Amino acid sequence: MGQTDEVRTQRDDIPIRDEDVERTFKYEVAHQVGGEGLLRCLKCGACSGGCPVGAVTDYRPRKVLGNVLLGLKDLVLSSDDIWMCAACFTCEERCVQEVNFTDIVTILRNMAVKQGHAARGYLEMARTVVAYGRVVPKTFAVDKMRANLELPPLQDPAMEELTKIIQASGFDKILALYKGGDKTQ
Numbered sequence: 001m002g003q004t005d006e007v008r009t010q011r012d013d014i015p016i017r018d019e020d021v022e023r024t025f026k027y028e029v030a031h032q033v034g035g036e037g038l039l040r041c042l043k044c045g046a047c048s049g050g051c052p053v054g055a056v057t058d059y060r061p062r063k064v065l066g067n068v069l070l071g072l073k074d075l076v077l078s079s080d081d082i083w084m085c086a087a088c089f090t091c092e093e094r095c096v097q098e099v100n101f102t103d104i105v106t107i108l109r110n111m112a113v114k115q116g117h118a119a120r121g122y123l124e125m126a127r128t129v130v131a132y133g134r135v136v137p138k139t140f141a142v143d144k145m146r147a148n149l150e151l152p153p154l155q156d157p158a159m160e161e162l163t164k165i166i167q168a169s170g171f172d173k174i175l176a177l178y179k180g181g182d183k184t185q
């Protein structure tokens, strides 16, 4: 999600202007690994019909795909919609065209992050991984709970190796985009 608690899903009642359309956007997505199926999408809506997130919110995977196919790049990448997918794969199981929506949403998220539109929750998780080597920092409470469950203690993360991976992948440079505050504010 963005920096407010309000969920900004893509609206249907905004007129599409020619200057908002980037006609090569769908190819940009489809040419990435996992995105190939995008151009097969029939916009039938079977994905939206089975989506558990859509059952309780205005989020619709078909709408995301439709806007990608229309070329509404800025709208798609700046919207909270692409961060709402729970990666349950129900849509992929239902899709007659074998569109890998979860891969497509990952591609869209990666593009959004590079444009400064990372959702706050994901950004916080990324910073925690960089700082502690874990999505959830190790705490006394976690150690105690594990001991009560007779689980072995957590090992310290391999921070040296992790730091090398972060630098080699350019992840640190992407996070630096957000220094001094999140751009989605």
Ligand code: SF4
Pocket: 040, 041, 042, 043, 044, 045, 046, 047, 048, 062, 065, 091, 094, 095, 096, 097, 098, 099, 101
């Ligand atoms: S079910 Fe498949 S073909 Fe139908 S709208 Fe969803 S992604 Fe497109």
Ligand code: SF4
Pocket: 047, 050, 051, 052, 053, 054, 061, 084, 085, 086, 087, 088, 089, 090, 091, 092, 101, 102
């Ligand atoms: S993978 Fe995402 S879009 Fe597909 S059904 Fe699950 S929550 Fe909905």
